Amino acid sequence: MQLAKGVEWGLHCCLALAWLGDAEPVPTAKLAAVFDLPQPYLNKRLQALVRAGVLSSSPGARGGFRLGRPPEQITLMDVVAAIEGPDDAFRCTEIRQQGAGFGTDAPEFAQPCGIAAAMRKAELAWRRELAAQTLADLMATTPPASADRVRRFYARLGTVAG
Template sequence: MKMSDGVEWAIHCVMLLGALPPSATLSGKALAEFHGIPESYLLKHLKMLVTNGILESVPGPRGGYRLARQTKDITLLDIVQAVDGKRPAFRCTEIRRRGPCALGDGAYPRCCGVNRAMMRAEQAYRDALAEATMKDITDEFMANADPRIVPLGENWLEENTRTPKS
């Protein structure tokens, strides 16, 4: 199963935004810089996360992006579907009904066994993604990260976080 690069980028952006205080934001430019990825491409994915209720976009000079809900309420499946869509990875075209051995529709009362097996695998994959929350991912990162990286990230966030005027 192949996912777009945008899925990885979106997951990391959501994880980083989860470290912000509730009203704070990061600009798309800052998110792209932090991850070393092209801003123009990232902005398309951030827009999809906003459309799907994962992020909020805050306009203005102190605006940017922030989470629309808590990390415990955002799953990997939410992000994957926001970026890559909800269509199954496998799409059966019923090739068994073509070629020299093809019979009429009545010969195929059940869905193809290949399709059934692929749909079971797809469901297992989606179930696993639906169980993994961004809180789980963040907690695992914090428990296993090289201790030198956390203060670097905290310092970067302090320099780049935008807060609304009081």
């Protein structure tokens, strides 16, 4: 399974917003500059996080993004689901009922196949693990130098318009 780059970008932006605090909304341009990301693509990911309630946004020249909830209430799964969508990674299409299984009324088709069951079990474990970790947990395990570097870089951007 491979997640879209937007998941990593969304998580890093959420972490940066947590480090920057609630003082003022952070414009997309400045978040994009902090990580050297393309602004239009990043903005789409940030809007998805707003729709999910992970972030809040305010319009206008002084507008931008803030965390929508405290870091303790934002899970990694919240960010993944906001950007990737709620669908499972594995989608069983019942191919066992095609080819050799086509047209049969085999009793085993009444139950999910072993492959679908194993994939669902793995999916649930993955989702549980992501749901058990919060943005606050990331903050606690990230070296303080990372937070300081983002704060210093953002402060330098304050002198730049936009």
